[in-house]
Amino acid sequence: xxxxxxxxxxxxxxxxxxxxxxxxxxxxxxxxxxxxxxxxxxxxxxxxxxxxxxxxxxxxxxxxxxxxxxxxxxxxxxxxxxxxxxxxxxxxxxxxxxxxxxxxxxxxxxxxxxxxxxxxxxxxxxxxxxxxxxxxxxxxxxxxxxxxxxxxxxxxxxxxxxxxxxxxxxxxxxxxxxxxxxxxxxxxxxxxxxxxxxxxxxxxxxxxxxxxxxxxxxxxxxxxxxxxxxxxxxxxxxxxxxxxxxxxxxxxxxxxxxxxxxxxxxxxxxxxxxxxxxxxxxxxxxxxxxxxxxxxxxxxxxxxxxxxxxxxxxxxxxxxxxxxxxxxxxxxxxxxxxxxxx
Amino acid sequence: xxxxxxxxxxxxxxxxxxxxxxxxxxxxxxxxxxxxxxxxxxxxxxxxxxxxxxxxxxxxxxxxxxxxxxxxxxxxxxxxxxxxxxxxxxxxxxxxxxxxxxxxxxxxxxxxxxxxxxxxxxxxxxxxxxxxxxxxxxxxxxxxxxxxxxxxxxxxxxxxxxxxxxxxxxxxxxxxxxxxxxxxxxxxxxxxxxxxxxxxxxxxxxxxxxxxxxxxxxxxxxxxxxxxxxxxxxxxxxxxxxxxxxxxxxxxxxxxxxxxxxxxxxxxxxxxxxxxxxxxxxxxxxxxxxxxxxxxxxxxxxxxxxxxxxxxxxxx
Numbered sequence: 134x135x136x137x138x139x140x141x142x143x144x145x146x147x148x149x150x151x152x153x154x155x156x157x158x159x160x161x162x163x164x165x166x167x168x169x170x171x172x173x174x175x176x177x178x179x180x181x182x183x184x185x186x187x188x189x190x191x192x193x194x195x196x197x198x199x200x201x202x203x204x205x206x207x208x209x210x211x212x213x214x215x216x217x218x219x220x221x222x223x224x225x226x227x228x229x230x231x232x233x234x235x236x237x238x239x240x241x242x243x244x245x246x247x248x249x250x251x252x253x254x255x256x257x258x259x260x261x262x263x264x265x266x267x268x269x270x271x272x273x274x275x276x277x278x279x280x281x282x283x284x285x286x287x288x289x290x291x292x293x294x295x296x297x298x299x300x301x302x303x304x305x306x307x308x309x310x311x312x313x314x315x316x317x318x319x320x321x322x323x324x325x326x327x328x329x330x331x332x333x334x335x336x337x338x339x340x341x342x343x344x345x346x347x348x349x350x351x352x353x354x355x356x357x358x359x360x361x362x363x364x365x366x367x368x369x370x371x372x373x374x375x376x377x378x379x380x381x382x383x384x385x386x387x388x389x390x391x392x393x394x395x396x397x398x399x400x401x402x403x404x405x406x407x408x409x410x411x412x413x414x415x416x417x418x419x420x421x422x423x424x425x426x427x428x429x430x431x432x433x434x435x436x437x438x439x440x441x442x443x444x445x446x447x448x449x450x451x452x453x454x455x456x457x458x459x460x461x462x463x464x465x466x467x468x469x470x471x472x473x474x475x
Numbered sequence: 476x477x478x479x480x481x482x483x484x485x486x487x488x489x490x491x492x493x494x495x496x497x498x499x500x501x502x503x504x505x506x507x508x509x510x511x512x513x514x515x516x517x518x519x520x521x522x523x524x525x526x527x528x529x530x531x532x533x534x535x536x537x538x539x540x541x542x543x544x545x546x547x548x549x550x551x552x553x554x555x556x557x558x559x560x561x562x563x564x565x566x567x568x569x570x571x572x573x574x575x576x577x578x579x580x581x582x583x584x585x586x587x588x589x590x591x592x593x594x595x596x597x598x599x600x601x602x603x604x605x606x607x608x609x610x611x612x613x614x615x616x617x618x619x620x621x622x623x624x625x626x627x628x629x630x631x632x633x634x635x636x637x638x639x640x641x642x643x644x645x646x647x648x649x650x651x652x653x654x655x656x657x658x659x660x661x662x663x664x665x666x667x668x669x670x671x672x673x674x675x676x677x678x679x680x681x682x683x684x685x686x687x688x689x690x691x692x693x694x695x696x697x698x699x700x701x702x703x704x705x706x707x708x709x710x711x712x713x714x715x716x717x718x719x720x721x722x723x724x725x726x727x728x729x730x731x732x733x734x735x736x737x738x739x740x741x742x743x744x745x746x747x748x749x750x751x752x753x754x755x756x757x758x759x760x761x762x763x764x765x766x767x768x769x770x771x772x773x774x775x776x777x778x779x780x781x782x783x784x785x786x787x788x789x790x791x
Contacts, residue, residue: 189694191690191693191694215699219696219697219698220696221696222693222694222695222696223694223695223696223697224696227694227695228694230687230690230691230694232687235686235687235688236687236688236690236691237688237691238688238691238692238706238709238710239688239710239785239786239787240709240710240784240785240786241705249692249695249697249705250695250696250697253695253696253697253698253701254696286786286787288786288787299691302691302695
């Protein structure tokens with residue numbers, strides 16, 4: 134068994150706003166082992182980024198309320214003081230963000246920004262050593278000529294190179310966990326593949342675990358071991374990559390899968406799209422949160438409390454009331470898009 | 476670098492030429508602008524006036540007059556129509572007071588402005604932020620001539636006697652008295668800028684705090700102090716540099732007319748104000764040119780500093 138790094142138990146995050154209380158994350162639980170890649174998939178506003186940022190304490194604020202636990206090496210990250218979290222951030226757990234164009238400070242050299250993170254967690258490391266390590270890291274992420282590029286400013290890097298530099302920055306202190314929040318969304322498709330490949334390779338080299346947040350199932354299909362599908366602050370389905378792609382149980386997951394053009398299935402008349410919009414996180418629908426948009430909803434879906442967790446196979450759980458047999462038939466139709474014309 | 480200096484230098488010459496010409500042109504069209512009539516006095520004869528016109532060259536075409544005046548500006552031979560004193564000598568006499576006032580006030584307003592901006596941004600939304608905001612707005616709204624007179628009257632010898640009653644004491648003569656005499660004018664002049672800079676910096680900081688790179692800095696595990704100083708402040712102070720450069724140039728170039736007059740500092744601004752009161756063109760021309768020069772000069776300096784502070788606009 135690989136070492137258990139992270140255990141999130143029933144995490145809830147609420148933000149008080151002028152319009153009411155936003156339930157950004159509503160009871161999320163999962164685990165992460167060393168060497169594992171966990172893909173978190175969902176629409177914008179499904180709570181995937183908030184879940185990740187909360188682990189690092191980046192969502193803390195006067196208007197935020199937290200419940201549940203984030204166990205990391207025997208410590209609950211939710212309860213840690215700001216000082217203790219600071220020594221974990223960028224050191225044991227590091228994070229890279231969506232837009233590499235704006236995620237680097239424009240007025241400092243790339244090398245200096247890497248060195249800054251190094252020196253924050255390694256007392257006694259001098260500027261010279263930090264710079265040398267910066268060059269090494271830039272080489273590791275595939276930046277050509279790292280000896281001279283280390284002194285470039287971010288605007289002198291292309292988008293893909295900047296994201297590589299961000300990864301170098303995140304890996305600077307050999308983190309146990311790398312959280313990548315939509316790392317490829319702002320990049321060209323060809324660069325996306327390179328970045329994902331790089332994250333996969335570095336995960337092995339640095340012997341860490343990765344949480345990959347994306348709205349794109351194609352991205353997680355590449356490297357994720359376990360996939361967690363989130364909707365309206367909840368995990369609607371979780372399973373291995375195989376289970377999610379070949380035996381998805383939740384209509385929302387079907388919708389996501391159906392919205393990707395696929396070459397290995399008969400050509401659909403038109404690409405499937407999920408009707409409607411995600412619910413307001415302030416006034417949640419009764420019962421299943423996906424019910425108002427779900428074409429297969431029936432009486433049971435109105436029940437409160439909604440289904441918490443149904444385990445289909447070991448490691449594969451979902452939150453849908455539909456009987457398994459009924460599911461299989463409607464599912465295949467939804468994903469392949471056959472009955473769209475009807 | 477050299478190209479930059481040459482380009483800005485040429486630009487400066489053009490700007491100064493235009494400024495001087497406009498100033499001169501105003502005095503051709505202004506009612507009562509004819510200096511000969513005023514110089515001749517109340518009961519002058521026509522012959523008297525004609526005589527003055529001829530000796531001073533007021534009967535020549537305007538472009539000749541303009542050329543002569545420009546020549547005299549650069550040879551330091553410019554003479555006031557009213558007092559017959561050398562203009563450049565008078566300005567040189569006023570410069571120490573003006574510089575002392577401008578530099579001291581600039582240090583104070585920059586220091587306090589930045590402090591006010593940081594405190595109100597960090598405390599954003601709390602009562603201390605609100606209190607500072609109100610104070611800043613009060614500061615911005617108080618005109619110098621009012622605040623100056625009130626301060627001079629109540630804190631001066633007439634009432635509390637904490638501060639001397641205006642006047643300028645040269646630094647070389649008595650540094651302690653110099654400081655003591657200038658303290659009140661410094662603060663009176665600085666109050667307006669403190670409020671304004673504080674407000675601008677506050678909003679810059681609040682914008683910068685939400686930048687992605689600040690989130691990155693926090694995610695790196697930097698201390699909040701380091702995030703604030705190195706990442707938030709470093710970027711929000713850039714626009715303050717522009718403001719400061721131009722405001723300082725304005726004050727040095729004789730823009731502190733009100734403060735100088737209220738506290739009777741006998742600086743360049745006060746000299747210019749007196750000249751305007753008597754429509755005395757030569758001092759007005761000289762002071763305008765000095766002011767324009769400082770503004771052009773500090774503008775170039777600000778551009779230069781900008782390139783240093785923000786690598787994105789550095790020519791590669």
